[in-house]
Amino acid sequence: LALTGVWLALPSFCGWPGCLGTAALSGQSRIALRFRSGFGSMGGHSNEGSGSSGSSDSDGNGLGDESDAYYDGYDGNNLRANEGNPNHPSFWKKLGIDHRPDNWKAYVSFVDDPIVMSDLRRQADERPDDWVDPATHKRRRGLLEFKINQAACRSKEERKAAGRDAVKVVDAAKKALGGQAMVLKNGSQAKKTDLNTSDLDLKIAGTQMTSQTRSLLQQELQRTFSGKVEVTRKGILRVQGESGQLCIVPMRADFYDEEFEATIRLGKNDFEQKPEARKAVRAVKVKLQEAGVDVKGYKVECAVQKAEAEYPDDDFYDLARRAMDLLGRERK
Numbered sequence: 609l610a611l612t613g614v615w616l617a618l619p620s621f622c623g624w625p626g627c628l629g630t631a632a633l634s635g636q637s638r639i640a641l642r643f644r645s646g647f648g649s650m651g652g653h654s655n656e657g658s659g660s661s662g663s664s665d666s667d668g669n670g671l672g673d674e675s676d677a678y679y680d681g682y683d684g685n686n687l688r689a690n691e692g693n694p695n696h697p698s699f700w701k702k703l704g705i706d707h708r709p710d711n712w713k714a715y716v717s718f719v720d721d722p723i724v725m726s727d728l729r730r731q732a733d734e735r736p737d738d739w740v741d742p743a744t745h746k747r748r749r750g751l752l753e754f755k756i757n758q759a760a761c762r763s764k765e766e767r768k769a770a771g772r773d774a775v776k777v778v779d780a781a782k783k784a785l786g787g788q789a790m791v792l793k794n795g796s797q798a799k800k801t802d803l804n805t806s807d808l809d810l811k812i813a814g815t816q817m818t819s820q821t822r823s824l825l826q827q828e829l830q831r832t833f834s835g836k837v838e839v840t841r842k843g844i845l846r847v848q849g850e851s852g853q854l855c856i857v858p859m860r861a862d863f864y865d866e867e868f869e870a871t872i873r874l875g876k877n878d879f880e881q882k883p884e885a886r887k888a889v890r891a892v893k894v895k896l897q898e899a900g901v902d903v904k905g906y907k908v909e910c911a912v913q914k915a916e917a918e919y920p921d922d923d924f925y926d927l928a929r930r931a932m933d934l935l936g937r938e939r940k
Contacts, residue, residue: 887924
């Protein structure tokens with residue numbers, strides 16, 4: 609055991625798989641063991657480096673050329689298996705049909721019928737360029753729905769901050785406009801078509817607003833919020849609150865133009881009992897946001913409403929694609 613730098617080769621115990629091939633001792637008294645993967649011959653002895661009557665491989669992995677041949681042919685074997693499976697698209701591609709038919713089970717018994725197969729190929733050729741197979745459609749739909757949920761989610765603290773901002777606006781409206789003034793949630797948050805980056809829209813109801821009363825409200829808001837209160841070119845008030853940007857919109861005012869009055873009349877009831885349409889609006893907003901394109905929210909809502917009126921049975925994914933077409937944007 610005290611030998612230093614000397615390696616001793618021991619005969620192998622043959623006849624069993626994984627038998628001991630060699631043992632070695634170093635000056636640090638560490639034992640190195642090498643196990644052979646192959647089968648030795650009965651009664652044969654061999655030293656390390658010498659030949660053995662048992663099977664062996666050049667790289668010591670016990671698999672040799674047969675393993676390489678197996679893995680090299682795996683893709684080919686897998687393809688052949690798929691081509692024999694009617695549930696797999698490769699089966700239909702081999703027949704000259706790009707995608708597995710939606711009702712593929714009904715056609716399995718007719719794969720040898722040239723008339724039926726010719727009709728299937730014709731149907732595939734007549735599909736629109738943007739057609740996708742059901743599996744791809746489902747995957748894309750799920751991914752987009754995940755993005756929508758992420759983009760619309762607000763934390764508990766963010767919701768509390770929005771509530772505090774709303775209370776401040778209520779106090780300012782009561783002081784400036786009188787006790788009859790009411791502050792209600794409006795816009796995309798009320799319709800549930802908002803993203804977490806959307807403004808908090810609050811509408812002032814119960815009073816007819818004029819330029820003079822708007823100035824009074826602006827002064828009260830200026831005292832309440834630290835940020836600057838601006839009057840937009842449409843006549844609404846905009847201020848930076850704790851939760852983000854607030855848009856304070858009078859429901860009745862003598863300074864609105866006809867186009868803007870129409871957008872205000874687009875109320876939350878337009879999307880009640882329409883979960884697919886609401887998700888479609890959010891989906892379009894997400895896609896536009898990803899593309900860095902700024903489109904007014906009410907235009908997106910109008911496009912989705914128009915698509916839904918024409919295709920009431922569409923889910924949110926298809927409604928969003930149609931709305932993108934109406935907005936003149938590339939659908940992806």
